[in-house]
Structure formats: structure tokens, C-alpha cells
Amino acid sequence: MRSVNAGLRRAGISETLRDKYDPICRLLLASKAAYVGVMKTEFDILIVGAGLAGLTTALACADSGATVALLDRNAVDTGSDGRASALSTTSLRLFENLGVDLKGLTQPIKDMLVTEGAPNSPWRLHFEGDGDGGDLGALVENAPLKAALLKQVKLQKDVSIFAPIGIRDVTRSAKNVIAETDQGSLTAKLLIAADGRESLLRRKAGITTQRFDYDSASLVTTIKHELPHDGSAWQRLIPGGALAVLPLTGQRSQIVWSGPTAGIQAATAMDYDSFVALLSEKMDGYLGDMSIAAQRQCYPLRLQMADGFTATRLALVGDAAHVIHPLAGQGFNLGIRDAAAIADGVKMARDTGQDIGVASLLEYDHWRNADSRSLGVVTHLISETSRRNFGSIGHIRRLGLALTNRSTATKSALVKRASGEARELPTLMRQR
């Protein structure tokens, strides 16, 4: 009966009506065919993948006035993602504009320090926020962020969630998009692939990718610590990688430790006490005594860029379009900008009576390409130099850090780039 009720909700049948006609509905909905008959099957937009990017895109498109079907093979839950995202100020503004409640979930970043060696090392790059943490954004853990997004999506009358749902085939033509599912067929004008880095829809569309594997991985976990972090983020460049200590709410921080895969895998598998000892040594007493508050998870590092972001009636968003090195914490910010950009295209198409599946793609393809390519290259270069600890590149990097630290103009450009303020922004990322 749970799925029947969900179906009625999707069909827009109210609580009271549902109760009143419950026995009739039961009868009516006895077979799957009848169930499909009740449910809405025509939408403006089909989004496949209900992860962070898919949920954000659904909200953004609904805000543009489109009707949306959000599909996922799996049930939408908040999952076991132990990672946190560094959200830029413009990303935070988008969530505010979309009514996503992040109260109590965000830890503003008040300052950011990149050093080679201990926090007091002379080889350093220091960024300060505007005192309120405004410039540098905030850390949010992915699991509660997803819960907040899902809550807001469920409040949208124009977004229908189909999950779990078996998707047999999706066809795109000059006419429309048709998804054949185990709950019947759904049609739309535009298909948005938010189905992750291994995107099946991207592969089916024949869109190739450029890919660079770093032979590196990141260990992610959360620590509780004795001393307050005061909203400071610290990134220490260490041989072959980097250790980032990012402030979370309360007396907690996220650890992102990147390096050669073998070493990172070993650290992930290590027993608790040895790991704490190793980590404490790397942190040089920063934040005092610590305990590990979450399971250690290991993620491979990769740069992957789709060779095109659109095809006939198809747009790629989030990791399906681009996976960047997590060094600068920019991955999900790009996905959020995808959502905002496509929402602008959808609104323009609707306002001018154009076909959503055609007109919205032109603008999207144009500026998303330029945007994520440039950011991908920058983070890749930073990462490449930080991998080479010894020799000339190490010295150049050190010199670069020290010089950059003195140059206010360069730093503010870097902060602007990282916070997404560098170029004209999509509507949802601006002050409303």
C-alpha cells in the first residue's frame, strides 16, 4: 500500500480523498496497469539519478516552472556518504533561493591556510574570510545535505519521485524523450543525466570522456578533537599528496588525506590505534587530542571531463559531466552551477514559448563547457605540482606559495574563482 499511496501523492490526490476512497483505490490499483493509469506520465523534464546533483537540478528546474520526474534505480536515502562538501558562497545562495534549509548544518570557513609543513611554516598561503566566513563558503556533510534537499524536493508539487524504479530503456528523438520503466513509460521534452561518473546515459549517447587517473586516492573520515577549530581550514602539502583538515559543526573536522593509492589504502585498513597515532603525527598537535568519529572511506582521485555536455534532448550534469580532483573541494559546486545554468535555460525556453528540450541546451552547452574545463585544468595543475614534492617543482611551488601569499590581488582572484564569483552567474546563484 505504501507504493499505492506514493502513486496517489504523485497523481496529486489529497490525503482526505485518499482516505475516503481508499477501498475503491485499492481495487482500482490492484493491477500495475491500473496503477500506471493513475500516475502522471508526461513531464517537461526527466532527471535520472537522485543524488546531490539530481536533487538540486530537480529543485532548480521546478523553480523555473517546469514539471519534473526524478528517477533512480535505488530508493532515495541519505546513504553512507561520509564526505563533506566545501560549498562556495554562491552555492549557499542557490540553496537559500530554493528554500533548502541548511540551518545547523553549515560550518562557515573563517580562514584557510595552505602550508608546506607545520601550520606555522614560512611556506604558507593564508586566506581570510570577511569575518563572517562569507567569502570562503562553508563545509556541509553530504548525508544531512542530501536529507535537506530531499525534504525540499518532496514539498514540490511539480516534482514526482520515481524510486526505486527499473529503467529498461530511454529513447531520445526530435519529438520527445521516452523512458520505458517497470512502472510504465514516461515521456518528457528534456532528459537530464545526473547518474554519476559512470553515467550510463552518457555512454548510451556516445559522448566520450577525457580521463586522467592520478594513481592516487583520498582517505576520508571525521575526527572529534580537543581544541576548537575556530572555523579554520588547513591544508598541509605532504610528500606525494596533501592532508586537509576541514572544520565541521561542533568540535569536529573532516580529514581528507590524499596520496599514492597503496599508502592510502593501507591507512584505511590500519587498526584504530595505529591510524590515530599516524594521523596525530601528520597533524603536529594541531587541534590537540583526537578520536575518530566515522568510518574511514577510500575514494580514487580522478579528473574526467565529458567531450560534450549535451546531445539531442539530453544534458549532462554533476559527475556525469565532470569529475575534478577534490583538492580544492569544488566538485559539487560545479554540479550546483550545472543545475543553476540549466534552470536558466529552461526558464528562458518556457518564457519564450520554445521547446525546452532544444532551446535550453544551447546556452547550457556554451558556458558550462568553458567553465568546468578551466577549473578542471587549474586543479589538475595544482595537484600535479603538489605530487612532486622533491626537486625543482617543489621549490617552485614553495616560492609560488610564498609569493602568492604576499600578493593580495592574486589571492582575491583565487578566492573569487573558488567561490564562483569570477564570471557572470546564473540567476539562482545571485542575490534575490
Added chain:
Amino acid sequence: MAHTDNQPERLSRISVDPAEMASFSRMAADWWDPTGPFKPLHIMNGARLDYIKQTVCDHFGLDPNAERPLTGLRVLDIGCGGGLLCEPMVRLGAKVTGVDALERNLKTAKTHAEQVGVEIDYRHGTIEQMVEAGEAPYDVVLNMEVIEHVANPPEFMADCGAMVRPGGIMLCSTINRTLKAFALAIVGAEYVLRWLPRGTHQYAKLVKPVEITRWMSDAGLNITEQIGMSLNPITNVWTLSGDKSINYVTVGTKSA
């Protein structure tokens, strides 16, 4: 006098033979591919449709933010091509007739409209033939990117004007006859960027704003606005501006 070199013998409604459907369907795919041969029109479409909608709503006192703001209006699109303006006008609520002298264009447009489920009255013929046939005049006449292709612009404009009902409105867009327009719209778009086939525009046939103003006035229209449209080549965004040196739109209304 004929307005085009390839004037059809008579005005007719368009129908597509099922046997021809496949080839017109391929041509429709070209017309409607935003990255295909008609990319410049697609890039321009959002901006010009927005301007058309706002201007028409202003003129008739309609709410541009309504779901289908142009409901109840009859619109004629002259030189409608593949229907890039016709279809959006229908979605905005209007009842639309598209006329074109090229049968190939119309069959393409008709095929596409049927594919996406939009109803448009497509006519094969010229505006002159519509006037001769005594067709009822329209609330809105769209005369977009056409006049620079016709053989006798003043007569063409007179016929277009005759299809505007008293109290109605015409929007006419074209390319200015300036060196800048020559450099960008002909050398740039046709030879450098290859956005348009070579020979799409001939310099001598481009039209100055004063000429458009005179011809529209002679056709019984009161000019209410003349505004430039320019493309930022970096962002691919069209904006309205005071700069009429390349593309510009002229609006004329007919006294009730």
C-alpha cells in the same frame, strides 16, 4: 511585380506526402538542431522571441507573465522558414499562420510541427498572393529577417502592411547597410565562422533604418520603436541596445 525570383504560381495550403516524410524529417532535424546549420537563428531566437512577446503584450495590454499570454491573437509569420518563430508563438497562445515562398521550407516546418504536436496553418506562397486572395488581416505580423532577401522591398512592405488589421502591430527585423554589418554579418558569419552559407546576404540588398521607416510609414504604419540588437561573440548572448549598426528591429502599429 514579383517579390522573389522563385514565386509560386498560386497560394496553397501545405500538406506533406507520406512518401516525402522521411526526407523532410531529416531537414527538420537540421533546422531544429541548435548546433546545426541554423545555429545563428537559434542563438538569436530567445532574445527576439522575448522582445516580440513583450512588445506585443505592451501593445495589446496583455500580461507577459501569464502562462499563454498571446491567447486570442492571430499572428502571421512572413518568410517562416522551418517554423522557428511559429512554434513558440503557438506555445505562447497565439493562432499562427506561416507563409513562405519555398515549398521545401514549409514541408519541413509542417513535418516538424506534426512531430512535436503544434498546430500551425502553413501556406505556400507570397504575401502579395495573400493580399490578392483577400485573406483577413492579422493582429500581429512578423516580418523578421526577410526584407533583405526580397526583390522589391517597398512593394513587399506595402503588402505586409496590408495584412495588419487596424489596431494591429508589425515587427520588422533586418540587417543594416553599414561597413560594420558587412564585416560581421557577411564576411564574419558567412566566410569566417561559416555560420551561414555564402551568398545568404548581399551587401546591396541590406536596408538602412531610414528606408525601413519610410516604407513602413508608406504602408500605413506608425513607427513606435526602432531598436538595435547585438550579439556578444564571447557569451553568445543577444542584447537589445541603441546600436542599430548591424541588426535592428522596427515596430509599427496601425491606427484603429
